[in-house]
Amino acid sequence: MTAPVVEISNLMKRYRDTSALDDVSLTLQENTLYGLLGRNGAGKTTLMSILTAQNFETSGTVRVFGKHPYENASVLSRMCFIRESQKYPDGFRPRHAFQAAAMFFPNWDQQLCDQLIHDFELPQDRTIKKLSRGQTSAVGVIIGLASRAEITFFDEPYLGLDAVARQIFYDRLLAEYSEFPRTIVLSSHLIDEVANLLEHVIVLDHGRVVMDADADEIRGTAFTLIGPGALVEEFIGGREVIHRETIGSFASVTVECPLSDLERREATELGLDVAPVSLQQLVVRRTAPDRPGRQGDSPADRMEVVR
Amino acid sequence: MRQAINVGRMQMLNRWQFVGIPLLVLSTALAFVIVIGALLVPGSKPFYTGAGQAALWCFVIGGVQSLTLTFPFSQGLSITRRAYFIGTTGVFALLTLGLAILFYLLGLVENATDGWFVHGYVFALPWVTSQSWYGTMALVWAIGYLLFISGFWLATLYKRWAINGALVAGVGIALIFLIIAAVITFTHNWAAFGQWAMQQTPLSLAGGILVAIAVLVGVSFLTLRRALP
Secondary structure (H helix, E strand, O other): OOOEEEEEEEEEEEEOOEEEEEEEEEEEEOOOEEEEEOOOOOOHHHHHHHHOOOOOOOEEEEEEOOEOOOOOHHHHOOEEEEOOOOOOOOOOOHHHHHHHHHHHOOOOOHHHHHHHHHHOOOOOOOOHHHOOHHHHHHHHHHHHHHOOOOEEEEEOOOOOOOHHHHHHHHHHHHHHHHHOOOEEEEEEOOHHHHOOOOOEEEEEEOOEEEEEEEHHHHHOOEEEEEEEHHHHHHHHOOOEEEEEEEEOOEEEEEEEOOOOHHHHHHHHHOOOEEEEOOHHHHHHHHHOOOOOOOOOOOHHHHHHHHO | OHHHHHHHHHHOOOHHHHHHHHHHHHHHHHHHHHHHHHHOOOOOOOEEOOOOHHHHHHHHHHHHHHHHOHHHHHHHOOOOHHHHHHHHHHHHHHHHHHHHHHHHHHHHHHHHOOHHHHHEEOOOOOOOOOOOHHHHHHHHHHHHHHHHHHHHHHHHHHHHHHHHHHHHHHHHHHHHHHHHHHHHHHOOOHHHHHHHHHHOOHHHHHHHHHHHHHHHHHHHHHHHHOOOO
16 A cells, blocks of 8 residues: 655746746655656756755645655655756765765665666766766766665656666666665656656646656557548547647547547548557657647646647 | 764765865965075074965865855755754864864974974964963964855855855945944044954954854855755
């Protein structure tokens, strides 16, 4: 049985003339692997910063382990959030950063840390400032994994990591997660790469939650119909269209709405191709600027416009 | 408390930064004085220099550096701003105390060797050592810590409000001094002020600086409370 570890309601974060987070309400359960997806500037880092009291909400309620995290050592020490552009003290070598992390995270696992240093081939004799982008990311990833914090945030952890290192990260993350379950929030815009890891997906767009659902639910929710334009339109009827492309008399329309076996057979009989939609495509369709009804004020409004 | 102590340990993980460099500066300054005394200053009359202050100035940089990059890092390690503040200001109180003790001890050596055998005085300065051993140490500590907390506050202001914060604070402090000077001028009290200043001892000056330190520690904490990493 899972219990909520994070509860946010009506969270707003405003900067002078823009809102970074706009009426965000979310609940994160313990021991779940979340994907926090969205474009650059969608508000992912701001959200994680507020949850770890590194930044402050303008209004709304934030509860982590039932309390507000600001200046709350008993809450903060159970979380780890190494940001994508994390700064490290001048002259610090990786080992200094790990020594410091070991002092502050009660569940720190030094053996795991050493293993990861080896796996990522992280040079230990150089200051962090002189490391490559990928090696700097590796320092953050190692702190995040070895901290074994009850809520661990990974903020675009793969930046600059090569394909091999990224795979090491994903493998280690899953192994760690199954051995020591905790709540993990993986912020990412490389959606296809992480899609299979995720148990729950949250998509932010311009500071708003546009998707908050279990990964399994999402997988069947959308499909693309390809075929002669007229037939496709007829089949779609009143369903919610999230993307439409036409090439000559052919149309490729992505529709968000589960399809029953009967409907699927019907479509095939009409000579239409039914293709599944990957999580990445779905997120792109949901957050792309040319999305129909984009000018609407809230996800609900946008649907109205489409209808 | 445990967290604050760990913050102090974290600040000291790279000892070169805050211990090595001040010591290097101090010994370089001393070496210069000895070389100058041996080669350039003839006769046996003692000469006094302010070269020792070079090490004190390192603490301005220390104050800036202990915040600029270490504060964001401490936030990544889920440390409260309070623990970060207590740990950092605490460990620098000890570091400057170490420097004050060193200053005093080197002053003893200086007197015993008649200015490093070349009549050059860096630490056993006339007025500074005129009172008592604790008067000397208190003054050196107070100056060192004032420089540290000034650098720390400046960096915090910059972190919180960027250049505007630092500018407003700088202008504000300049204004305060200006107003004090104006009040003394208009009340024709410069002579009395001079008299008063002449009567100060190392210990009373240290006490005055301590008040300024207390104010700066307070405003630094208030500035840091809502600062973003």
